[in-house]
Amino acid sequence: MSKRIIKANTYLPISSDPFDMPIPIKFELHHANTLLCVYSVNADETVDYSYNANTDIPMPTPPDKLLKMADIYYIIRSRVFRDDPYITPYELQRLGLEEYNPYEIMLKTYGILPTDAYWLKRADDSAAFEDAIAKYNKVMFGVQPPGPDSKIEDFLN
Numbered sequence: 001m002s003k004r005i006i007k008a009n010t011y012l013p014i015s016s017d018p019f020d021m022p023i024p025i026k027f028e029l030h031h032a033n034t035l036l037c038v039y040s041v042n043a044d045e046t047v048d049y050s051y052n053a054n055t056d057i058p059m060p061t062p063p064d065k066l067l068k069m070a071d072i073y074y075i076i077r078s079r080v081f082r083d084d085p086y087i088t089p090y091e092l093q094r095l096g097l098e099e100y101n102p103y104e105i106m107l108k109t110y111g112i113l114p115t116d117a118y119w120l121k122r123a124d125d126s127a128a129f130e131d132a133i134a135k136y137n138k139v140m141f142g143v144q145p146p147g148p149d150s151k152i153e154d155f156l157n
Contacts, residue, residue, distance in 0.1 A: 021103035079111030
């Protein structure tokens, strides 16, 4: 008789609980250098958004759904590390933050995760994907990517 193995994937749910962030606010979701969506949260906490119809890259929010503030909290929380008592103090120290706030973390990391090419930025931020990656690497790992005129000796000291 052969043994049967049941495989299951588990995941941790992402909270849509509120956190402090400035309202009104306008931010963008990108995939590498492709703008996917612009989200606007108005002073009365209504949400407007516009999608890039010229791409087939999957987006976290369906284009035919009326979004609420909980969706905005979810999007931002899904792009930062989760609040975990074992890692959060170290991550906050690395980022120079005093407390866990997904919006503040998103500003420091652009919501970049090592698993995909999605990222977030405020609409008034002019950073391109390469700029966001460079800032993420500097903040998270303390490294600056090499420039076109860099030599290996510059990184060995």
